[in-house]
Amino acid sequence: MGQKVNPHGFRLGVIYDWESKWFAEKKEYRDLLGKDRDLRRFITDGLPDASISRIEIDRNANLITVTIHTSRPGVVIGRQGTRVEELRTDLEKLTGGRIRVNIQEIRTPELDALLVARSVAEQLTRRVAFRRAVKQAVQRTMQRGAQGIRISVSGRLGGAEMSRSETETQGRVPRHTLRADIDYGLAEAHTTFGRIGVKAWIYKGDLMPEDVEAQQPLVDLFEDEDVPVSEDEAVAVTEPDSGQVTISVEQQEAVARANADTDGEGDA
Numbered sequence: 001m002g003q004k005v006n007p008h009g010f011r012l013g014v015i016y017d018w019e020s021k022w023f024a025e026k027k028e029y030r031d032l033l034g035k036d037r038d039l040r041r042f043i044t045d046g047l048p049d050a051s052i053s054r055i056e057i058d059r060n061a062n063l064i065t066v067t068i069h070t071s072r073p074g075v076v077i078g079r080q081g082t083r084v085e086e087l088r089t090d091l092e093k094l095t096g097g098r099i100r101v102n103i104q105e106i107r108t109p110e111l112d113a114l115l116v117a118r119s120v121a122e123q124l125t126r127r128v129a130f131r132r133a134v135k136q137a138v139q140r141t142m143q144r145g146a147q148g149i150r151i152s153v154s155g156r157l158g159g160a161e162m163s164r165s166e167t168e169t170q171g172r173v174p175r176h177t178l179r180a181d182i183d184y185g186l187a188e189a190h191t192t193f194g195r196i197g198v199k200a201w202i203y204k205g206d207l208m209p210e211d212v213e214a215q216q217p218l219v220d221l222f223e224d225e226d227v228p229v230s231e232d233e234a235v236a237v238t239e240p241d242s243g244q245v246t247i248s249v250e251q252q253e254a255v256a257r258a259n260a261d262t263d264g265e266g267d268a
Contacts, residue, residue, distance in 0.1 A: 007175060007184040007201065014178050015207045022059035032059070035095060042094060043068065046087065050075040053112050064095060067102040071109035110144040114185030117200040120151065124189035124196050130157050134168045141202060148173040148203035155189075155196035163194075173203045181207040 008016055024032050040055045043066070056067040070076055077084045084101055091099040109115040116137050123133040134151050141149045148171025156163050174180045181204040189196040 007182045011178055011182075015181065019054060020057045020059075022057070039066070039091065039095065042091070043087070046090070047076060051106075051109065051115055051118070052076075053106055053109075053114050063098045063100060064091075065100045065102065066091065067104055069104045069106055071106040071112070071115060073103045073105045076103055108144055110140045111146055111183070111202060111204065112185070113183035113200040113202045114187070116141060116149075116151070116202065117185040117187035117198045120153070120200070121187040121189035121196070121198045124153070124198070125191060127191075130166065130196070131168075134166070137200075138168050138170050142170055146202050147171050147205055148201075150201040152199045153196060154199075156191075156194045157196065159193050171203065173201050175201065177206075179206045179208055181205055 012018060020033075020036050022032060036057050039057065043055055044052055047070075049072075050068075051071040053069045053071070055069070058065040058067070068076060075083075076087070078086075084103065088099050088101045091101070106112055106115070120130075120133050120137050124130055130153050134153060138149050138151060148169075150167065150169045150173045152165060152167045154163065154165040157166060173182065175182060183200075183202045183204065185200045187198045189198060
């Protein structure tokens with residue numbers, strides 16, 4: 001139908017986690033969201049040659065932890081760590097709080113969709129033939145062990161007057177399967193005859209780890225029981241770590257009836 005959704009946002013809470021981890025009330029949410037955007041933009045603009053894939057932000061009470069995922073950690077760290085210290089100082093001035101910077105190395109940049117899209121875009125900027133750039137990127141990614149890749153380029157390809165789209169696909173890319181680990185990246189090539197957009201999808205296999213299954217919500221035992229819970233009948237909730245939940249008196253009676261029926265069937 002033409003509607004498109006970001007593959008990463010489509011799987012948030014299922015197999016992927018959020019890149020910004022913090023909680024704020026309604027009034028503070030907009031300000032913190034803007035600060036995260038400015039912080040990411042400051043890092044990417046300040047380190048254009050570092051091949052940064054993504055930036056994770058974790059906010060605590062008095063500390064902001066920034067994790068930079070890059071395929072060139074030496075460029076971010078600098079000689080004897082001077083560049084990363086300058087970055088941390090600048091980020092503290094920008095945010096007005098304490099900053100801790102972590103560097104995470106991407107060992108196989110050929111399997112990172114954003115880095116692959118940027119690589120193709122840089123080649124298009126250098127006037128490399130788009131078909132050659134796309135096919136080489138597809139071959140390198142498949143040789144690294146990917147199960148499928150799809151690259152789409154759109155714009156005035158080859159300097160043509162009318163823009164068009166070209167797509168190269170190899171393997172399988174199940175974009176509607178929630179458990180499929182699909183990385184997505186978007187980049188733009190700024191050429192003399194206009195911008196050319198590059199999109200990349202990389203399928204790395206199905207993702208069903210035990211920690212993802214453990215994070216799934218528990219089954220509601222009273223989903224068939226349409227029993228309203230009032231404030232007078234509710235039992236006080238203890239600390240969240242204790243694992244106890246609020247259960248009404250009527251719901252407790254429903255559990256007792258279910259247990260009695262089960263015992264009766266066992267005796268029979």
